[in-house]
Amino acid sequence: MSLGETLKEWYRVIFKENYSPVVGGILLALLVILLEMWYRPWGIVGGLRNWGEWVLYGVGLLEEAPPHPLWFSSSVLDIGLLFGAFISACLAQEFGIRIPPKLEVIKAIVAGILMGVGSALARGCNIGGFYMAIVNLSASGIAMMLGLMVGVFIGVKYLLWEIEHFTSQGGKEISVKKISPILGIIALLALLWGAYDYFNSGKDEGALLGGALLLTAGIGFVMHRTRFCLVNAFREPFLSGEATMAKGAALSLFLAMFGVMLIKMAGIRDAMTYVEPSFFLGSLIGGIIFGAAMVVAGGCGSGSLWRVAEGQVKLWIVVIFFALTNTILRYYMDNVWEVWDKGWLGTQVYLPEVFGYAGTFLILSFVIFLWYVFVDWNEKTEKFVIGF
Amino acid sequence: MVDLSSIKADEVLDCKGLSCPMPMLKTKKALQKLQSGQILEVWSTDPGSKNDIPGMCKKEGHEFLGFIDEAGYTRYFIKKK
Numbered sequence: 137m138s139l140g141e142t143l144k145e146w147y148r149v150i151f152k153e154n155y156s157p158v159v160g161g162i163l164l165a166l167l168v169i170l171l172e173m174w175y176r177p178w179g180i181v182g183g184l185r186n187w188g189e190w191v192l193y194g195v196g197l198l199e200e201a202p203p204h205p206l207w208f209s210s211s212v213l214d215i216g217l218l219f220g221a222f223i224s225a226c227l228a229q230e231f232g233i234r235i236p237p238k239l240e241v242i243k244a245i246v247a248g249i250l251m252g253v254g255s256a257l258a259r260g261c262n263i264g265g266f267y268m269a270i271v272n273l274s275a276s277g278i279a280m281m282l283g284l285m286v287g288v289f290i291g292v293k294y295l296l297w298e299i300e301h302f303t304s305q306g307g308k309e310i311s312v313k314k315i316s317p318i319l320g321i322i323a324l325l326a327l328l329w330g331a332y333d334y335f336n337s338g339k340d341e342g343a344l345l346g347g348a349l350l351l352t353a354g355i356g357f358v359m360h361r362t363r364f365c366l367v368n369a370f371r372e373p374f375l376s377g378e379a380t381m382a383k384g385a386a387l388s389l390f391l392a393m394f395g396v397m398l399i400k401m402a403g404i405r406d407a408m409t410y411v412e413p414s415f416f417l418g419s420l421i422g423g424i425i426f427g428a429a430m431v432v433a434g435g436c437g438s439g440s441l442w443r444v445a446e447g448q449v450k451l452w453i454v455v456i457f458f459a460l461t462n463t464i465l466r467y468y469m470d471n472v473w474e475v476w477d478k479g480w481l482g483t484q485v486y487l488p489e490v491f492g493y494a495g496t497f498l499i500l501s502f503v504i505f506l507w508y509v510f511v512d513w514n515e516k517t518e519k520f521v522i523g524f
Numbered sequence: 525m526v527d528l529s530s531i532k533a534d535e536v537l538d539c540k541g542l543s544c545p546m547p548m549l550k551t552k553k554a555l556q557k558l559q560s561g562q563i564l565e566v567w568s569t570d571p572g573s574k575n576d577i578p579g580m581c582k583k584e585g586h587e588f589l590g591f592i593d594e595a596g597y598t599r600y601f602i603k604k605k
Contacts, residue, residue: 154575225571228571230571232569232596234540234541234543234569234570235541236541236542236543237541237542240541240542240543240546295545295549299549299550299553304542305538305540306538306540306541307539307540307541307542307569308540308541308569308596309540309541309569309596309597310596311595311596313595363571363572363575365544367544368544368545371545375545375549376580376583377583378579378583434543434544434545434546435543435544443543446571448543448570449541450541450543451543523552524552524553524556
């Protein structure tokens with residue numbers, strides 16, 4: 137094999153082929169740990185809410201201008217993810233504007249609104265409310281995990297009903313396959329230029345934001361290459377029994393939890409970072425609503441975003457309604473009804489405060505291990521498969 | 525290897541514009557209605573279908589014959605077990 141052929145082979149493996157969920161899960165955990173070490177925990181909804189606030193401000197519903205999206209860290213995390221996923225989709229020639237049939241548009245609107253409600257109650261989507269909450273040793277993460285499982289079960293029931301009663305056709309794709317590698321390279325250069333600009337901005341947070349932009353672009357790239365999908369991880373055990381994604385997600389969750397626990401023990405991040413006052417009612421109910429909705433949407437918080445970057449119009453609609461609903465509801469919950477101060481939806485519970493670090497590590501490892509064992513056993517026996 | 529372009533499918537399923545998991549679910553459903561040995565052709569625009577459809581076939585025991593990339597969509601061919 138010549139050097140040229142070897143490089144070509146590498147290009148194919150890294151930029152064109154899909155990574156296995158195990159490889160993707162490990163890479164995701166690594167990037168999540170690096171991001172939290174560098175600056176802050178990963179998240180999705182905070183950025184969406186910043187964009188939603190700009191829309192509300194634009195139409196005159198908010199009096200004060202929200203923070204600038206390029207200088208607001210939550211927003212930068214989402215921009216990075218979109219960049220990474222777009223670059224991945226373009227280089228693999230998988231980018232294309234996919235226009236869904238009418239029924240899918242209606243599903244996208246309803247699911248988007250419900251995802252906004254669920255993520256407001258749980259103070260995060262499946263990333264901030266579940267994955268990153270567990271990783272940051274917050275009890276609310278476990279409550280949302282339970283909620284998500286119940287919700288996904290309901291969502292799967294709906295899908296099975298829909299498939300019996302409706303047919304929807306008439307979608308199409310506007311393909312840009314030929315020019316997409318060029319678009320990918322332009323996006324890559326723009327990303328690097330953006331990061332360079334942050335590092336040389338002279339502002340206090342410039343370097344932090346620049347690093348966060350690159351790390352979340354890595355997250356977006358890895359997620360898209362893997363088609364890493366927490367909807368799939370929760371859904372398939374019920375729908376087909378398939379557990380490959382669930383196992384990759386469980387492994388990822390365990391590794392990230394271990395890494396971030398060390399970060400918190402070392403005092404690099406404040407212990408209460410990402411420990412949300414939604415344990416357990418907010419996280420549980422929010423999880424149920426969000427779980428059911430994400431199945432109908434075909435994407436969770438992060439999964440919707442990388443599909444947006446791939447050109448799936450259904451997920452564009454989902455994310456718009458998701459962001460606006462979350463923004464409006466959280467505005468009322470935080471400022472008008474003051475639900476968090478009143479403790480209606482729960483309290484902040486930092487697991488190490490109750491069980492110590494060793495106890496927390498054992499408990500969370502056990503919860504994740506149980507999930508792994510359950511999906512593995514179910515894959516073999518199909519005991520909980522309700523699909524046809 | 526079968527020459528895919530010469531295959532005349534017994535049934536064609538249009539999943540263009542649909543996102544995960546709808547193409548896979550609809551394919552599974554459509555296969556139920558076919559007789560053993562009949563061929564289903566699926567049109568999908570979701571890149572995820574390239575894993576999902578062969579994966580589902582393997583799990584269910586159907587024979588996945590392959591796919592052809594057309595301008596703007598991909599054609600998948602499946603022979604029912």
